[in-house]
Amino acid sequence: MKKEDKFRLVIVTGMSGGGKTQACRYMEDLGYFVVDNLPAVFIPKFVELCKHAGGHVGKVVLVVDTRSREFFDTFIHTLDDMDRDDVPYEMLFMDASDPVIIRRYKETRRRHPMAPSSRISDGIAKERERLAPARAKATYIIDTSELKKVELRDKIHRLFGTNEGEQMSINVLSFGFKFGMPLDADLVLDVRFLPNPFYIESMRHKSGAVPEVAEYIAKWPVTQEFLKHLDGMLDFLVPQYVKEGKSQLVIAVGCTGGMHRSVFTAKHIYDRLAAKGYPVKIEHRDLMKNDVREHVREEC
Template identity: 65%
Template sequence: MFTMTIDNFRLVIITGMSGAGKSQVIRAMEDLGYFCVDNLPPMLIPKFAELCAQSGGKVSKIALVVDIRGGEFFDTLAQVLEGMEKQGHLYEILFLEASDATIIRRYKETRRRHPMAPHGRISEGINRERDRLEQIRGRATHIIDTSGLSTAELKGKITLLFAEERELERMTVTVVSFGFKYGMPLDADMVMDVRFLPNPFYVESLRRKSGQEAVVGEYIWKWPVTQQFMEKLAGLIDFLVPHYVKEGKSQLIIAIGCTGGLHRSVFIAEKMFEYLKAKGFKVNVEHRDIKHNVIE
């Protein structure tokens, strides 16, 4: 992986063994805000970088995958790196590799052909590729062996190497209120059912108001069961969120559901938003079904 910095412009080239996890790395880079391109010929890197650097700051972080799929074009990578060194550009190389056994297992699981042995044994392709990559590997300032790494662990390593300082601090948490009658949010990581809480629907003066209104919130909050639930939910969040951050998760979606998504779920979602915000998390709140103005 090659990194060039020019006036806050960063270019990253991802390279290494086939089957070592370059696809997972490029997805991790996308999560970090990098503009990603796969299988770009090395000779085009300087021109592409120049175009992006002249974008007026719109594209300041780029990740390009360059590997042996480029055929003869790949062999010009070393020459390109030398040219950039002569121009005074700083860079790093992060080389992704894995054991022969791991690469063979991954190729058998995906039933794909190795690019260096399309009609032969995978082991033969691995040996050819290691020989061909030896020069680039020798330039590496970082080498990651992905043999024993999970996807989350690999993402964590990439985050530590290439995320900006503020991106390392907190992931984004989105709290979504919804009504079960409209279905659960498909992208939710956690779902809390609050239909057991006292329902403002049965109070005539509150029936047509939402959980965002103070009078509705006062009604829901006055019941001991609500306060006990919030205390336990806060404890659960305090336990889980640091583990999600450690896993390298970039976004956590917490869904709070009641019958119609108008009263109880809205109020609890707002309370959870306030709690997480006070903790210093980057948090958003959305009320998916309040727009329906549905009466529970």
């Protein structure tokens, strides 16, 4: 299917223990709506409902496998009907070698769906035979026997990614150390070494985003040197995170109370990243925990 199509349907099937669950997690990260273990007979009706959802469901993954038992027998017939009616879809078949599947089941201590009370190898043989027609129809086949998780993710991104809605999002967060560090931060910057406007009466109750306060913090040589190194670090790090496939980056900037120096630095980071075209948001977590009766509306 062409990437410009508004609705994209991917059917995921394959061997139990072949990596379907992990693949679907990566596809969810790409913005796909995932429906697991859907009986094949319901696929045409579900697709019809999605197409009439007013564009709210644009990318769908349907997982159909042997867990559906007797319903699975209709799978190939359903695909044949969809082919005849020119219903566009792609099919991803997840596979792995028998020894790898056996090892994975041994590690998880789960029962194989095709051999609930017999040997895992017997279930694998039955499932391969039953899945052979579906494998023959597959658009893509991924063998995860030797794949690391990051390699599987990269394959999924190459096959099913687009340029829309999956660029790494960046959240810049200012905070005060006296209120505790944010638990979800990827990078934490401590800017308590910068000159503190708190000790100047006229600036004490104004945030670091107010021009007067920002100019005071920025005028010092230590601040200018710090920002120069900070910009260089961001220019290097952010593209590396994008290349690695990270979906979200949280940059936390802390000072004592989360009102002056952290707010100033967070805004500097936000402005620089926004100017470079990154999807970035800013939040001042602890600003309202301070005495900010004046100039509350002047920040960012």
